Amino acid sequence: MPDTQLLLEALSCLSGCNVEQTNGVSQLTAQDFVNIVALKEFYKKEGFKELEYPSLGTLSLSDLDDHDMYSSPLALEAGRPSPQSLRTTVKVNPDDFFHTQFDYDFTNVKDGDKTFLRGSERYSRPCGWSRSALRVVQRYDGGEGWLGTGHSAWPVCYHGHTMDGSLGVILTAGQLEPNAEPGFLDAAAASLVTGETRGRGVYSTPDVKTAEKHCKRFKSKVDGKTYKVILQNRINPEKRQTCQREDVWLVYVPEGSTDVQTRAIVQESIRPYGMLLKPE
Template sequence: MPDSQLCLEALSALSGCNVEATSGASLLTPQDFVNIVALKEFYKQEGFKELEYPSVGTLSLQDPDEQDLYSSPQALTEGPGPEPSPRTTVKINLQDFFHPQYNYDFTNIKDGSTTHLRGNEPYIRPCGWNRVALRVTKKYDDGDVWLGTGKDAWPVSYNGHNMDGSLGIILTHGGSPSDEPSFLDAAATSLVTEGTRGRGAYSTPDIKMAEKYCKKFKSKVDGKTYKVVLQNRINPEKRVKCQRDNIWVVYIPEGHTEVQTRATVQESIRPYGLLLMQA
């Protein structure tokens, strides 16, 4: 397993919180982390600046390391903007949060033409990445079938920082003609109504796509820069495949409350691995 402090830094980079170790009870579960990652990107896409999350409080959606792509440029007459919100500190118990028995280092593995399946769907393994397993067995009321390899297992998806907002253009007009084939508008019309077009939590079965949109951070442990992605399983009954077969979305209907939105994500996407790669 990679250095535990490095893993905490990775979780901090993904969530926007200061994640620290504790010998007591964890404030957040692995499910909370995938909820926060998905919800932050969804609410940024909707134009919000903050996210309220149970047991944590207010989380800023502003990333001081990146330009805010979801708001208009500040007018010259407005003066300096508000100070960045302080990062919330959350504590997790490493023994309760991680599951070293299922760690797997894909760093030097190449699958080539070898195919793998999860839930009877292609599984593109995260070759080149080091996977730190999250403790998610026996945590859900419906058992662990979702995490298996059989036909009733959930397919694998990946997501990370900035996936939802960046991929929102897939179901809307806009983008470079070379990047957005003309059939995408027709696909959007057939998949969703005008009122819900593009609203949702995005993920991908393709680790290369996830890497393109992943979060990077410089570690204080060794001074190196790392990429980080969450490896998940996605409920096939809640997911819609977009016209481009490497984009999946869990739609969030207009009018959903914060509680309903969080429940939609929670019943649709479950994490099981924290993926790290040196940039």
């Protein structure tokens, strides 16, 4: 298992919160974290400035990621709070949140032409990454079939930073002039096999290389290295919309959905089971 503090830094980077260690009960579950990562990007794209999340209250959607939260702080104007102080603090018990029994180091793994399946769909293993398993066994109703390798298993997907915003450009990249910036909904709508959804929702990819292009990075206090971080999830095949590009999947959120309904859609559609780290 990687250094505990390094993992907490990675969670902080993904969620935009200050994640700190506790010996008590974790304030959030692994499912909460994937909800927050997905919902923050979705609501930011919708033009909101804040996200309300149970047990945490109001989370800012302001983009604080341009500031390296683990480097020396920038000179601040008098009376202006630091970026760190604007983040919500979350307490996590590593023993309750991570499941080290299922950690796997893909750092030196090369699959070549080998094919792996999850739910009868190709699984692009995260070669070159180190995976810290999240504690999700016996956390959901209906058994563990979704997490297996058989026909009832959910396919694997990856979620990186700005997946929702950046993929609008990726989807039509072959049709655009260099450096063109299309409207997100227009680009997404053009990419979908079924046009009625108009691209509104949460995006992910079955291709770890695609996710890597849009992943978050942070400089660790532990060893001074800069790391890339991605969430590895399973996606409900019945909730996923197919795009023209095979490496783009959408969980559609209908217009008019309330905050509670939107959170329920994400929770029913995407389940996390690993956090991937790679030093640059």
